[in-house]
Amino acid sequence: MSKVWRWIGWLLVSWMAMEAQAAVLEGHLYDAETQEPLAGAYVYLMELRSGAVTDADGYYCIQVAKGSYTLQLTYVGYDSQSSPLVVDRDHLPLDFRLHASDEMLDEVLVQSISDRRRLDQANIGTEKFSMGEIRKVPAFMGEVDVIKAVQLLPGVQATSEGSSSFSVRGGAPDQNLILLDGAPVYNASHMMGFFSVFNNDVVEDALLYKGDVPATQGGRLSSLMEVTTSDALPDKFTGRGGIGLISSRLKLATPIVKERLGFWAAGRVFYAGMFLPLSRREGVRNARMTFYDVNAKLEARLSDKHRISLSGYAGQDYFALKTLGSFDYANRTATLRYTAVVNPRLTINTALTGSWYDYTVQGEISSLTGSWQADIADYGLRHEYAWQVDTHNMLKMGVSTSFKLIDGGHAEMIYDEQADPLAIDIPRERCMESALFVQNDQHYGRWTLQYGLRFSWFNNIGPQEELLLTDGRVTGKKSYGKGDFYHTYWNFEPRLSAAWQFRHDMSLKAGYSRTTQYLHLVQTSSAGTPMDIWRAANTNLRPAVCDQLSAGWMWDFHQDTYQLSVELFYKWLQNQCDFKDFASVFLNEEVDAEFLQGRGRSFGAELMLRKDIGRLTGWVSYTFCRSLRTIEGINQGREYKSASDRPHNISLVLNYDFGWIDLGATWVYATGQPLSAPDTRLYFADFGYPAVIPMYSGRNQYRMPDYHRMDLSVTFHLNKGVKKRYDHDLNISLYNVYCRHNAWMVRFNSDPKTGQQSAEKTYLFSIVPSVTYNFYF
């Protein structure tokens, strides 16, 4: 017995001795010139063959035993630092500053997380862009755009020519959660989708999860895109902007109290509409269009451990047609965030968010003047703890909730002689979506695991008059009083992913996730329009659920210059929505009766070869993806292609850095969009003159022509690579270099003289040149 007690005592003492020798190394990494925190940088201890990655605030924390080490700091695009480190205290706060590499003045074309990090990162299908990379991708009309850059990634597909709407792994466009500083963006597009709402001058980075979404987030089935704005406290007044053929932009940043309080604001205005009066088409000459947007951020570092920021976005699009009326829509977001570093291991983040989207159509016909409005408002609260339990485990847990007000449409008309206007109101929906989540990121040797559980629940809140449906027909209504929580859905959403770096240059990954979506987007076009409306799950509309299995293999070779990755995925989808044949969704108070729900599946493979280092950088990717639906009542109950089913997708993105000239090229290919086309026709001759009417026998049984195009760009760094206080460059780009007439939509016409039917495609662009002058100071 005494021997046992001795062993126990020894173990205890040893443990205490070991604990006594453990120290915490923590601090921040910054850009040496801009003082911007470097998120995703790698802090590595060579002797331990492990380290940490900085978070969004550039913060890292490592628990190590006291002793001597070699510390290595790496961040792609920056000069690495390697230095001896002696850990002789229990707590060693160390901040570092890295210099941008002279070989590459901007970041490489596709930074992503550093290659080494990607190998051991558990999440499959995660991509990250930084501002510099996005700028190098040839852009439509010279407008660099984070969403257009994301659309070049494997597994991501633009829904139509020029659109900011995108599909991830066969998912519908509404299945992507887009966050701007944590606030959801309900319509991330300007000018009907030709441009996105994200001003690249304010974007710090964009992180895309293609389905393997961490348990800390949820609400959409297909993807999560987190766009984070610059989070800097500038040490001097700086600015950047651009003047282009169709738009201009300017961002100004200034300290208010040095290293404590800073502010920046940025704006864009689009003025291509001034060219419309020059058109030969009368309809175009009478049109007016413009958009503007403004971003701003106020940040306060109250102390080394407390930080608060307030950021916001406001943008509006405006169209008018002289003889008919006007149409405008607006997006606004706001985020108030408070970060507290309680101790080196525990960080608390609290955020209040607000998001608003609305549109208005108004005009006049024959003394009838009217307007039509719809909007959605989203108020959210998120409270999250990040706890570095030990060197192997990072635990995150928290709660989030959001209250949503959805006004599906209010139409009003006044006739001259009327005293009161006529109105149609789609009943306003009130709902609350909440979640509890817990997630652990675990790293043991060559294994990295991320696992968690998200419990989400959704409440419909009165007052409301819900439809009672029987076999898809309205048979009655049920009323609920103000404040009544009259319906609740809930779901457990487990998430699990693992990476095994079985060789120093190879890893295998696998993952499973379940996601739930409680909002559906009511749209009748595959590309979406600003007039699409959101509809909450309710008694008749069940939430959509997705179970996704994925697996991947990654290989860094040729001294980490190249990376080859293969990813496979399969998604099982429940409660997918689609419209009945001849659905009436336009200002329909009983729109719930126009939906049908069923199941779906998506599956595919993504291959990518990328090169992130050297003068030539870029990637080539191939995606095979099928997206199918089976919904009783549609296509005679047979499985059919969803609007996002485009089996083959190829992207080639290249950039060559000559020093003072950058050349960029992209080539994209995608199978044509599914298309419903008439097989037969009938004649309607009831009034004595036969008119041809097309008849459709199936849903999406054909395809539009395949899509492909090439873009080129050249950027002249006018300071010839020398850093000066005022820096400027000139970007010239060509969109659709070989004038491919990619179909945007198809019409089936009847010749009134011969009665002959034909198909006609509308294409938007031939070759589109642009010139943009950019400046930085």
Added chain:
Amino acid sequence: MKRAGCSCALFLYLCAMRRWVVICCLVLGLAACTEPWDIDLNAGSRRLVISGAVGTIPDTYAVCVTHTQDFLSDAPYQGVEGARVTINGVLLQPDTAMSGRYLTAPGFAAEPGTTYLLEVWLDDDGDGVEECYSASAVAPPVVPLGSLALMPLTTSTAFKALPASTLIAFPDPVGPNFYGAHLYVTTAQDSSGVYRTLRYSDIPDKYITNMFSSTVEDGSMIYYPAFMLGRHLTLASGDSITLFPFDTLTVELNNHTEAYFTYISQLQTASSGSNPMFMSPSGEFTGNISGGALGAFGVYGASRASVPVAYTPDTWEDEEMRQRFGSGWKSKFSPAP
């Protein structure tokens, strides 16, 4: 909020708004163009189509019997001949001017509340046995038109007689109602003074576009801009006419049975829109014809109201007025108030 107006007018207005959002999209693509596209479509199955409607105003009405064709087929219109078509047992006669149309006697008028049974006997499958394809409908009541006015389309053209819309007003009876509207133009095109009455809405698209229901604004006073007209109108025959002062516009309000209205609305959905954007999903048409035939049979109550076209100085050219009214035309007109 007091609902004293027209949801259907609102609907038409908002549909117009929605259409010009499409224009906005095209405007954005400043270089947007169209070109023919060869698409390889599957051969469709041949189906029998029967459709027609009779009304309460004495007239000659038609039931059409045709077959579907492959969409890209070169074949011209060809109706089905040799069918035996009856309404309430009374045989309809083949239209000698157009195959596949079977006509009631002139002056046929449906009675509100009466049930009408259409039967089409035809050996469509060639098995030597005539099958019967039938449908029945109860004639709805006549909804009287309260008034008809010619209203300028926009305030910017308010000083002109045309372009304008024929704004109808009528009290909608309680209960679901499904409306369509025909437009008749009584005009003389030259100074010989021979007036003719022509039906402008024989072009199916003109009629179908103006179909609306009052399921939302049930029981209200309805104001509806039924037709939007310029000075020149193109008829179904391909001829073009000009509207002149003293011409009369007559709108006929049709109160349809639901099955026929639904069928026509589906034809409208299928024939409009641009694929895959801006188009409601379309499928096989639903109707009320038994025996597996496509199409629908309906009955409608009809009422009419008329309005003359007024003279305003800036609407017509001097030469066309001279041709219509003679060289001394100016002495015949004083401007409308």
